[in-house]
Amino acid sequence: MNWNQLLSxxxxxxxxxxxxxxxxxxxxxxxxxxxxxxxxxxxxxKTQVFPLPGSIFVHNRLTHSLEVSCVGRSLGNNxxxxxxxxxxxxxxxxxxxxxIVSAACLAHDMGNPPFGHSGERAISAYxxxxxxxxxxxxxxxxxxxxxxxxxxxxNANAMRLLTHQFIGRRKGGFALTYSTLASIIKYPYSSVYAxxxxxxxxxxxxxxxxxxxxxxxxxxxxxxxxxxxxFYGAGCGFPxxxxxxxxxxxxxxxxxxxxxxxxxxxAAARGLCGHDSGIACIMGTGSNSCYYDGKSIxxxxxxxxxxxxxxxxxxxxxxLLVGDILKNQMTPELKEKFLKQFDLTPADxxxxxxxxxxxxxxxxxxxxxxxxxLGEPCVRALVLNSFKAFLxxxxxxxxxxxxxxxxxxxxxxxxxxxxxxxxxKEMGIQLGAIIKSPMEGLIxxxx
Numbered sequence: 001m002n003w004n005q006l007l008s009x010x011x012x013x014x015x016x017x018x019x020x021x022x023x024x025x026x027x028x029x030x031x032x033x034x035x036x037x038x039x040x041x042x043x044x045x046k047t048q049v050f051p052l053p054g055s056i057f058v059h060n061r062l063t064h065s066l067e068v069s070c071v072g073r074s075l076g077n078n079x080x081x082x083x084x085x086x087x088x089x090x091x092x093x094x095x096x097x098x099x100i101v102s103a104a105c106l107a108h109d110m111g112n113p114p115f116g117h118s119g120e121r122a123i124s125a126y127x128x129x130x131x132x133x134x135x136x137x138x139x140x141x142x143x144x145x146x147x148x149x150x151x152x153x154x155n156a157n158a159m160r161l162l163t164h165q166f167i168g169r170r171k172g173g174f175a176l177t178y179s180t181l182a183s184i185i186k187y188p189y190s191s192v193y194a195x196x197x198x199x200x201x202x203x204x205x206x207x208x209x210x211x212x213x214x215x216x217x218x219x220x221x222x223x224x225x226x227x228x229x230x231f232y233g234a235g236c237g238f239p240x241x242x243x244x245x246x247x248x249x250x251x252x253x254x255x256x257x258x259x260x261x262x263x264x265x266x267a268a269a270r271g272l273c274g275h276d277s278g279i280a281c282i283m284g285t286g287s288n289s290c291y292y293d294g295k296s297i298x299x300x301x302x303x304x305x306x307x308x309x310x311x312x313x314x315x316x317x318x319x320l321l322v323g324d325i326l327k328n329q330m331t332p333e334l335k336e337k338f339l340k341q342f343d344l345t346p347a348d349x350x351x352x353x354x355x356x357x358x359x360x361x362x363x364x365x366x367x368x369x370x371x372x373x374l375g376e377p378c379v380r381a382l383v384l385n386s387f388k389a390f391l392x393x394x395x396x397x398x399x400x401x402x403x404x405x406x407x408x409x410x411x412x413x414x415x416x417x418x419x420x421x422x423x424x425k426e427m428g429i430q431l432g433a434i435i436k437s438p439m440e441g442l443i444x445x446x447x
Contacts, residue, residue, distance in 0.1 A: 007093035007100070011175045012163055027099035030180045034106045037174070039161055040065070046114055061109045069105040076101030103176075104183035111157030123152040141234075141286075141305045146357045155186050225254045230446060232267030232438075234286075265290050266297055270445045271438025272407035278432060279398055281390075283420075284410030285364040287313035289394040291404075301394045306360045312390035314412050317370055318363030320382055322349050330378050338369055371415055383416060387423035395429060405432035 009026035024032070034040050043062035076098035084094045113119030126132040127149040139146050148156070162181065163173045229249055236242055242261045249259050269280035269292035281289040287310045290300040306315035324330050325338055326346055339345065353359045373379045395406055406429050413420055414436040424431040435441070 006179065007091050007096065008178050009093075010178050012173070012178060012181055025096055025099065026177050027093075027096045027103060027180065030174075030176050031099055031103040031106065033174055033176065034103055034110075039110050040106065043109060046109075046112065046116075061112065065106050065109050068108065069102045072105035073098045073102035100177075100179050100183055103180045107158055107162060107180075107184050108186070109154070109158070111159070111161050112154035113152075113157075116154075120152050120154055124150055127152075137305045137307060140358065140360060141303075150357070155184075158184060225256065227255075228257045229255050229259045230442075231259070231261045232264050232442075233261075234264050236261050236263045264288075265300065267438050267442060268409045269297060271441030272409055272433055272435070274441060274445055277404070279395060279401060279404050279406045281395065281406060281408045281413070282410050283312050283390070283408055283413035285314045285360065286310045287316070287390060287394070287410075287412075289390075289398075291398045299398065301397050303394075306363065309393070310360075311393055312387045312412065314364030314367040315360040316363075317383065317386055317412065318366040319353075320386060321366055321370060322353070322363065324378070324382065331376075334373065334376060334378070337373075338366075341369065342366060367412070374416075374419070380419065383419050384423055387416070387420050388427060391423060391427045391429055396427070402428065402430075405430045407432040408434045409436070409438055411436060 011026070041062070043065055044060050046061040080094045080097040083090060083097070087094075113123060115122070127135070127146075132149065135149075136146050139149065159181070161173070162176060162184070231245055231249060233245065236245060245261045246259055249255070249261075265280070265282065265288050268282050268288075269278075269290055272278065272280045273292050273294065275294045277294045278292055279289060280292050281287070286303060286306065288300070288303040290297045292298065303309050306313060306319060310316045321338075325335050326349065328335070330338075352362045356362070370379050370383055374383065391406075395401055398404070406424065408414075408417075408420065408431075413434050417434045420434065421431055423429075
């Protein structure tokens with residue numbers, strides 16, 4: 001056990017200042033930050049135990065948290081004494097374990113909604129079967145994780161409250177020590193692994209991008225200091241998502257100049273067109289398009305997601321495929337072959353599309369069946385008509401489209417390029433480049 005790493009005074013969002021000297025220890029400061037904070041004081045408005053006859057008083061979440069903190073400090077101090085005896089050279093911070101535990105106890109209910117677990121279930125029900133369900137597609141299209149809403153969890157909300165950089169506030173939220181934050185996570189996994197109980201430790205927020213930077217990117221970098229970072233991703237046209245990604249990048253990387261966060265659509269445009277004007281299109285799991293003037297996106301037709309739009313995408317092709325399969329619009333042989341290949345029943349398909357999260361990803365995973373059976377007239381017609389619908393609804397709306405080359409990026413466009421070329425010819429579209437990934441073009445653009 002590396003006790004110095006485990007009992008670290010490093011602060012979230014303020015990593016470069018974690019060795020600062022102070023009259024109070026780092027962990028005592030964590031406790032004080034919490035107890036004087038507005039979110040902690042608001043716990044007095046959240047009742048935990050209702051009054052009963054006799055001498056029983058109203059027990060609110062603030063009272064409860066203070067009591068738990070006292071117990072936690074005593075238990076932490078006892079553990080510290082035992083560790084100091086067992087590991088005399090272990091860590092100078094052993095005596096602070098009581099402070100760490102007491103701070104974690106103070107914060108453990110800060111993210112709980114009114115009415116405790118009943119409140120959690122009410123919020124979850126709102127997104128599972130109430131008016132909140134209409135937001136599912138928007139959340140998924142913006143790269144969100146709908147399980148965070150389906151299994152609303154007070155402990156995860158506490159972690160967000162403590163670490164999120166809210167508008168006008170400092171980086172790192174409360175800027176607590178890593179040790180205190182780690183002590184607060186009761187369930188060390190995300191909502192994806194929540195299971196039947198629905199318990200998990202943190203929302204999506206910065207989790208995925210932070211983990212990716214820390215585990216995948218950093219080991220491959222030859223230097224810890226970079227001149228600039230250009231990040232492109234789905235949903236990064238929204239200010240909150242831009243801010244989230246920017247925080248995650250600057251947390252892990254030292255960047256001399258700018259950190260630029262943009263949409264995947266701009267990545268496609270720059271990768272396809274460089275510094276020239278043109279119409280850039282994405283055709284992968286989803287689909288999108290824009291008119292690009294060589295510098296920026298001038299106009300864009302909203303993709304609307306696979307239910308209302310996303311023509312020509314993997315998700316839309318999969319949707320049309322299973323619709324034709326279940327409506328007996330394909331030959332019995334093809335239907336049997338499809339169900340056997342994916343080990344699906346009609347009931348399984350309905351469940352995955354209407355009841356399970358990420359139906360767009362499920363549908364997109366079925367679309368390779370079309371490529372495998374493109375020689376079948378009904379399959380080729382399905383793909384061709386979907387591509388023609390994309391061109392009509394997403395390309396032909398741009399002014400002067402007849403005189404612009406139309407470029408494509410994405411796995412669907414790349415693997416179905418022959419059918420795409422046929423659709424473009426029929427619609428009078430000048431087809432430009434068709435590539436699988438924008439990386440080569442982006443490297444050229446930024447150099």
